[in-house]
Amino acid sequence: MAKDKVKPRILTGFMELLPEDQILFNKIYDTIREVYESFGFLPLDTPVIELSEVLLAKAGGETEKQIYRFTKGDNDLALRFDLTVPLARYVAQHSGQLTFPFKRYQMSKVYRGERPQKGRFREFYQCDIDIIGNEELDIAYDAEMPAVIYNVFRKLNFGKFTIRLNNRKVLNGFFESLGLENQISDILRNIDKLDKIGRDNVIEELEKLGIEKDKINSIIDFISISGTESEKISALRALNIDNEKFTEGVCELEKVTEYMKDFGIDEDYFTIDLTIARGLDYYTGTVYETVLDDYRSLGSVCSGGRYDNLTEYYTNTKLPGIGISIGLTRLFSQLKDAGIIKAERSSLVDCLVVPMGVDMSYVLKTAKAVRDAGLVTDVYYANKGMKQKMKYANKLGIPFVAVIGEDEVNANTASLKNMATGEQITVSIDNIGNEIKKQMGE
Amino acid sequence: MAKDKVKPRILTGFMELLPEDQILFNKIYDTIREVYESFGFLPLDTPVIELSEVLLAKAGGETEKQIYRFTKGDNDLALRFDLTVPLARYVAQHSGQLTFPFKRYQMSKVYRGERPQKGRFREFYQCDIDIIGNEELDIAYDAEMPAVIYNVFRKLNFGKFTIRLNNRKVLNGFFESLGLENQISDILRNIDKLDKIGRDNVIEELEKLGIEKDKINSIIDFISISGTESEKISALRALNIDNEKFTEGVCELEKVTEYMKDFGIDEDYFTIDLTIARGLDYYTGTVYETVLDDYRSLGSVCSGGRYDNLTEYYTNTKLPGIGISIGLTRLFSQLKDAGIIKAERSSLVDCLVVPMGVDMSYVLKTAKAVRDAGLVTDVYYANKGMKQKMKYANKLGIPFVAVIGEDEVNANTASLKNMATGEQITVSIDNIGNEIKKQMGE
Numbered sequence: 001m002a003k004d005k006v007k008p009r010i011l012t013g014f015m016e017l018l019p020e021d022q023i024l025f026n027k028i029y030d031t032i033r034e035v036y037e038s039f040g041f042l043p044l045d046t047p048v049i050e051l052s053e054v055l056l057a058k059a060g061g062e063t064e065k066q067i068y069r070f071t072k073g074d075n076d077l078a079l080r081f082d083l084t085v086p087l088a089r090y091v092a093q094h095s096g097q098l099t100f101p102f103k104r105y106q107m108s109k110v111y112r113g114e115r116p117q118k119g120r121f122r123e124f125y126q127c128d129i130d131i132i133g134n135e136e137l138d139i140a141y142d143a144e145m146p147a148v149i150y151n152v153f154r155k156l157n158f159g160k161f162t163i164r165l166n167n168r169k170v171l172n173g174f175f176e177s178l179g180l181e182n183q184i185s186d187i188l189r190n191i192d193k194l195d196k197i198g199r200d201n202v203i204e205e206l207e208k209l210g211i212e213k214d215k216i217n218s219i220i221d222f223i224s225i226s227g228t229e230s231e232k233i234s235a236l237r238a239l240n241i242d243n244e245k246f247t248e249g250v251c252e253l254e255k256v257t258e259y260m261k262d263f264g265i266d267e268d269y270f271t272i273d274l275t276i277a278r279g280l281d282y283y284t285g286t287v288y289e290t291v292l293d294d295y296r297s298l299g300s301v302c303s304g305g306r307y308d309n310l311t312e313y314y315t316n317t318k319l320p321g322i323g324i325s326i327g328l329t330r331l332f333s334q335l336k337d338a339g340i341i342k343a344e345r346s347s348l349v350d351c352l353v354v355p356m357g358v359d360m361s362y363v364l365k366t367a368k369a370v371r372d373a374g375l376v377t378d379v380y381y382a383n384k385g386m387k388q389k390m391k392y393a394n395k396l397g398i399p400f401v402a403v404i405g406e407d408e409v410n411a412n413t414a415s416l417k418n419m420a421t422g423e424q425i426t427v428s429i430d431n432i433g434n435e436i437k438k439q440m441g442e
Numbered sequence: 443m444a445k446d447k448v449k450p451r452i453l454t455g456f457m458e459l460l461p462e463d464q465i466l467f468n469k470i471y472d473t474i475r476e477v478y479e480s481f482g483f484l485p486l487d488t489p490v491i492e493l494s495e496v497l498l499a500k501a502g503g504e505t506e507k508q509i510y511r512f513t514k515g516d517n518d519l520a521l522r523f524d525l526t527v528p529l530a531r532y533v534a535q536h537s538g539q540l541t542f543p544f545k546r547y548q549m550s551k552v553y554r555g556e557r558p559q560k561g562r563f564r565e566f567y568q569c570d571i572d573i574i575g576n577e578e579l580d581i582a583y584d585a586e587m588p589a590v591i592y593n594v595f596r597k598l599n600f601g602k603f604t605i606r607l608n609n610r611k612v613l614n615g616f617f618e619s620l621g622l623e624n625q626i627s628d629i630l631r632n633i634d635k636l637d638k639i640g641r642d643n644v645i646e647e648l649e650k651l652g653i654e655k656d657k658i659n660s661i662i663d664f665i666s667i668s669g670t671e672s673e674k675i676s677a678l679r680a681l682n683i684d685n686e687k688f689t690e691g692v693c694e695l696e697k698v699t700e701y702m703k704d705f706g707i708d709e710d711y712f713t714i715d716l717t718i719a720r721g722l723d724y725y726t727g728t729v730y731e732t733v734l735d736d737y738r739s740l741g742s743v744c745s746g747g748r749y750d751n752l753t754e755y756y757t758n759t760k761l762p763g764i765g766i767s768i769g770l771t772r773l774f775s776q777l778k779d780a781g782i783i784k785a786e787r788s789s790l791v792d793c794l795v796v797p798m799g800v801d802m803s804y805v806l807k808t809a810k811a812v813r814d815a816g817l818v819t820d821v822y823y824a825n826k827g828m829k830q831k832m833k834y835a836n837k838l839g840i841p842f843v844a845v846i847g848e849d850e851v852n853a854n855t856a857s858l859k860n861m862a863t864g865e866q867i868t869v870s871i872d873n874i875g876n877e878i879k880k881q882m883g884e
Contacts, residue, residue, distance in 0.1 A: 006499040008535035008756040011517065014489040016532070018539055019546070022485045038813055040791040040820030043464045047456040047565050048490060048551065049510070057448040068491070068519075070512030072555050075453065077510075090458070093450035097460055099788065099838055103820070104461070109490065113514050123489050138823035140802060262806035314450040346541065349482040360582060364704035371480055378482030378545070381580035396541055 013114070013122035015329050020343035025332055028156060028341075032127050032326060033107060035152045039144065041105040041129050046086035048109070052076040054089055057313035066112040079111035083128045084310075084323070091132055092314035100134035101141070107328070119337075121329050130323030132310055137320045139252060142286040142306060143259030145324050149290055149302050150265045152326070158340055160293040161301075163265075164273035167253045168283050168305070170236065171274070173246025174222055178215050187211070188277045191223055223275050229257045232272045249285075256286055284308045288324060298334050302326045347396035350375040351436055353414075354389045356405040363404050366414055366429055370402065373433020393419060400436050455556070455564035457771050462785035467774055470598060470783075474569050474768060475549060477594045481586065483547040483571050488528040490551070494518040496531055499755035508554040521553035525570045526752075526765070533574055534756035542576035542761075543583070549770070561779075563771050572765030574752055579762045581694060584728040584748060585701030587766050591732055591744050592707045594768070600782055602735040603743075605707075606715035609695045610725050610747070612678065613716070615688025616664055620657050629653070630719045633665055665717050671699045674714045691727075698728055726750045730766060740776050744768045789838035792817040793878055795856075796831045798847040805846050808856055808871055812844065815875020835861060842878050 010016055017025055037043075052069055055078045068079040080086050083106045091102065107127040114120055129148060131141050146163045153161045175184045190205040197205075199220065206216045225235045233254045241247075253272060260270060278287040285306035292298060304324030311319050335341045351370045355363040363379060371377040378398075380389050386403075393401045402414040414432055417424040418439055427435045452458055459467055479485075494511055497520045510521040522528050525548045533544065549569040556562055571590060573583050588605045595603045617626045632647040639647075641662065648658045667677045675696045683689075695714060702712060720729040727748030734740060746766030753761050777783045793812045797805040805821060813819040820840075822831050828845075835843050844856040856874055859866040860881055869877045 005756055005758070006496055008531045008753075009493070009496060010489055010531075010535075011491065011493060011519070014491070016488055018536060019484040019486070022487060025487075026485050037790050038816075038818050040789065040818055042461040042790065043468050044461070045464060045467075046458055047452055049453065049456070049553070049565065051451070051453060054448055054451060068512070068514055070510070072510055077453070089450040089452075093452075094460060099834065101824070111491070123491065136824075140806075140821065140823040143806075144821075259802060259806060262803040262810075264807075264810045311450075313448055315447060347482065348479050348484065360701060361704045364582075364585075364701060365706075368704075368706045374480075376480055376482055379582065379586075381582040382543070382578075392541065 011122070013120065015121055015124070015333065020346040021336070023345055023348065024341060024343045025328075028332065029107065029125070029127075029328065031155050032152055032328070033105070035148060035155060036105040036107075036127075036129050038151070039103070039129075039148050041103045044087070044090065044104040044106045045108065046080070046083070046090055046106065048079055048111070049077050050080060050086065050089070052078040055080060055085055058085065066114050068111050068113050081112050082110050083108060083126050083325070084130070087128075087130055087132075088311045089314060091319060092311040092317075095134075095311075095315070095317060095319075100132065101137060102132045103129070104132075105129045119330055119334060121333075124327060124329035127326040127328050128323060130310075130321050132319050132321040135318055135320075137306075137322065139255055140259055141322050142252065142256045143263055145286075145304060145322055146260055146270060146288060147263035147265055149288065149324060150263075150269055153290065153302070158292055158335060159295075161269065162291055162293055163270040163302075164276050164289045164291065165253075165256065165270065166273055166276040166287050167249040167256075168277065168285055168287055169245045169249025170253060171249075171277060173243040173249055174239075174241060177241045177243045177246060178218060180211065180215065183209060183211070184277075187219065188275070191219070191275045192277075194223070194275060225274060229267070229270075229272055230254075232274075233257070252285060278303060278305050282307055286322070292340075295334075295338055295340065298331075298338070301331050345397040347378075347398050348376045349378045349396065349398045350440070351377050351400040351402055351432075352389075352393045352398045353377065353379045353402045353404065354386075354393075355379070355381070356386065356403060357383075358404055358406060358409050362409045366402060366404060366432065369429050370433050370436065373437065375433060375436055399440070402432060453564070455562065457563055457565070457775065462788040463778070465787055465790065466783060466785045467770075470774065471549065471567070471569075471770065473597050474594055474770070475547070477590060477597060478547040478549075478569075478571050480593070481545070481571075481590055483545045486529070486532065486546040486548045487550065488522070488525070488532055488548065490521055490553070491519050492522060492528065492531070494520040497522060497527055500527065508556050510553050510555050523554050524552050525550060525568050525767070526572070529570075529572055529574075530753045531756060533761060534753040534759075537576075537753075537757070537759060537761075542574065543579060544574045545571070546574075547571045561772055561776060563775075566769060566771035569768040569770050570765060572752075572763050574761050574763040577760055577762075579748075579764065581697055582701055583764050584694065584698045585705055587728075587746060587764055588698075588702055588712060588730060589705035589707055591730065591766060592705070592711055595732065595744070600734055600777060601737075603711065604733055604735055605712040605744075606718050606731045606733065607695075607698065607712065608715055608718040608729050609691040609698075610719065610727055610729055611687045611691025612695060613691075613719060615685040615691055616681075616683060619683045619685040619688060620660060622653065622657065625651060625653070626719075629661065630717070633661070633717045634719075636665065636717060667716060671709070671712075671714055672696075674716075675699070694727060720745060720747050724749055728764070734782075737776075737780055737782065740773075740780070743773050787839040789820075789840050790818045791820045791838065791840045792882070793819050793842040793844055793874075794831075794835045794840045795819065795821045795844045795846065796828075796835075797821070797823070798828065798845060799825075800846055800848060800851050804851045808844060808846060808874065811871050812875050812878065815879065817875060817878055841882070844874060 109123050110126050175181050190202055194202050225232050236250045276289050283305035287305035289300035290302040306322040308320050310321045353367045367377050367379050399419055401417045408414050413426050413428050416427050551565050552568050591605055617623050628651055632644055636644050667674050678692045718731050725747035729747035731742035732744040748764040750762050752763045795809045809819050809821050841861055843859045850856050855868050855870050858869050
């Protein structure tokens with residue numbers, strides 16, 4: 001052939017999985033989807049490509065630099081870089097046709113042309129839920145979000161985790177009361193390093209910001225509040241801060257943690273953490289982070305919070321909302337690297353039907369009987385030896401093999417082998433599906 | 443606010459659905475996925491963005507013009523325009539790590555910057571399955587493909603359909619025997635119009651191509667072959683065509699239709715159609731089309747066939763395959779327009795818990811009990827009147843409402859209303875999940 005071959009490859013920063021890992025990925029994806037749906041969130045699927053004018057109505061700075069943006073015909077286009085902007089556009093565009101509060105999930109790929117580095121992807125799944133209210137949105141939803149997080153991560157079974165929550169009104173009110181409202185982001189960036197650099201270094205950094213000694217002491221006292229959730233609430237009240245926002249925030253925090261218990265969240269799985277702020281310009285009330293206790297270095301695996309106005313770039317209607325997001329591609333990659341999850345099967349097949357030189361008609365009817373029983377079924381058609389066929393089933397981790405030889409055809413049976421136990425029994429075709437399900441249940 | 447608002451909108455040619463339609467779409471998507479998996483197809487998820495050099499190794503002409511292609515940094519990039527090229531690239535790239543025959547499904551969006559017109563989309567879902575063999579691939583797979591189609595469309599329940607199949611060896615062998623191998627595509631294009639323009643006009647068109655009268659008669663005899671599938675096979679054999687390819691093709695056709703019956707495909711649902719060719723340069727054996735009997739004008743809703751070599755642009759290894767594709771976005775849009783499918787629910791919620799001025803703690807525990815029973819559950823938190831809350835449930839098509847007032851809290855019960863029958867009963871919280879499931883089953 002004269003034509004040169006093209007080397008088959010993908011771009012760096014894009015995740016593509018082998019079947020065994022894709023099966024594992026999909027299991028996680030499906031579990032998240034199932035929990036999201038169990039709380040009544042509605043599916044949404046927005047276009048990957050949008051008009052740049054619409055998608056970048058808000059963006060700027062770092063985000064804009066990362067965008068995949070291009071023209072086609074007369075159109076200035078961009079690939080979505082998150083699922084929040086498309087949600088805002090969707091809600092603004094269809095507000096007349098939606099019922100509020102509008103609860104939606106979207107679990108789709110987004111695109112950021114970052115310089116690729118370990119654990120960073122240019123194409124990655126975000127698994128988002130948001131609840132959007134019309135003008136108002138009950139505080140109970142602030143507890144529903146962590147209830148969803150709790151159910152997702154309990155089901156995913158990645159080990160013990162902690163949902164950390166805070167309230168931006170508490171933070172903002174506190175710093176306002178110190179007259180430090182213009183330095184909040186600098187202060188919080190230093191507080192964030194507490195675990196890493198220790199208290200003394202944080203104090204030093206705060207001094208460098210020109211903050212007075214007594215205010216630094218107040219800040220340190222504030223972030224050192226500890227105890228049970230109700231003790232923290234009491235300690236916040238005991239600060240006697242005369243700021244309406246602060247008081248409101250403390251009330252919200254109290255109510256949310258109470259509701260969280262009513263939602264069935266085990267108290268060991270959440271804590272008020274006064275150092276959490278999340279995106280500074282965006283969130284206005286309750287904020288969340290989630291850490292896997294044994295793998296804190298992974299950072300937050302699920303974050304979010306409440307915001308005042310989702311659609312301000314598109315409409316004048318005030319639509320407050322609350323949402324959380326799981327960056328699934330990154331999480332999957334981290335969990336795999338850390339050995340927390342690993343592929344178990346290279347196949348979805350429950351039963352492989354293996355013909356040994358017999359008429360295909362009987363073989364296909366056997367396969368149909370197994371499949372009709374609700375089991376994933378495949379047939380090994382190729383004319384190979386028994387040993388090779390068993391090796392194939394073993395390699396893929398297929399749990400059952402139904403061997404069909406002359407004897408089986410004559411007796412209207414199959415020889416069913418349980419690959420885990422090695423046990424082999426003869427079953428009638430009418431009963432093979434039930435027999436497999438029985439053995440699977442054991 | 444000084445800043446002008448951006449008009450929220452999406453590009454033409456992109457499908458975006460309201461929740462009720464998205465629920466319907468997902469139901470169809472999930473059904474297709476479930477059937478694909480039941481035959482042991484493995485999930486695959488390739489990047490939307492690939493290197494142009496890789497993605498366009500084969501492409502040219504019309505396809506290339508439709509591509510979304512752009513640069514980012516030093517990279518010449520393109521959005522995938524189908525799922526077959528990414529599959530070829532994937533198999534060539536990972537052939538050493540895959541087990542053959544490799545059965546994969548991919549149900550993802552692809553991109554074509556066509557001039558948008560009714561029923562044509564620039565972003566659309568393709569739902570593909572392919573089976574790739576290493577050097578060889580058993581003929582039984584040619585019958586498995588229509589078995590999958592049969593199971594998908596029986597489950598989807600869009601009404602009676604017919605899988606039309608043919609074999610390219612039969613076609614090519616036949617036209618070779620007439621010495622017309624160089625005019626096959628012109629001839630087939632005219633034959634394709636048989637239904638529309640009638641036999642006489644087809645003959646006239648074939649004459650215009652300069653084909654001799656006796657050959658035209660042979661062609662007409664060939665495409666007029668009718669009867670049962672075995673009668674058609676006999677009639678093909680009776681043509682006594684001395685061409686090896688033709689003979690092989692007829693044998694394959696015979697075997698495939700026999701196997702199809704063994705796969706449990708009702709004979710009313712398939713037919714040999716000697717006028718079907720599909721993509722002329724691509725397919726080399728069995729080819730398929732699927733039409734909905736009552737909506738033939740929709741064209742083929744699922745097509746595919748066998749090809750000799752998937753990866754020729756990337757490797758020298760010969761990897762024959764067979765595959766089918768459902769263009770789900772277009773199909774969904776057509777079925778909806780034709781009134782064949784329609785949205786049934788605006789919500790996934792099975793039971794809405796409605797508090798009437800009571801403590802939230804009890805309400806949330808009730809919701810948890812319903813959710814823990816495996817039912818999709820939501821709570822109406824907003825402080826509205828009973829009438830408005832019922833109206834909300836009605837509007838969304840939620841089948842059950844659990845009302846919680848003071849009496850219910852005191853008695854540890856809920857008032858469960860079946861919205862379809864209007865019946866209302868008092869149930870204990872421990873039993874509410876089972877009660878709903880019981881009523882749902884009725």
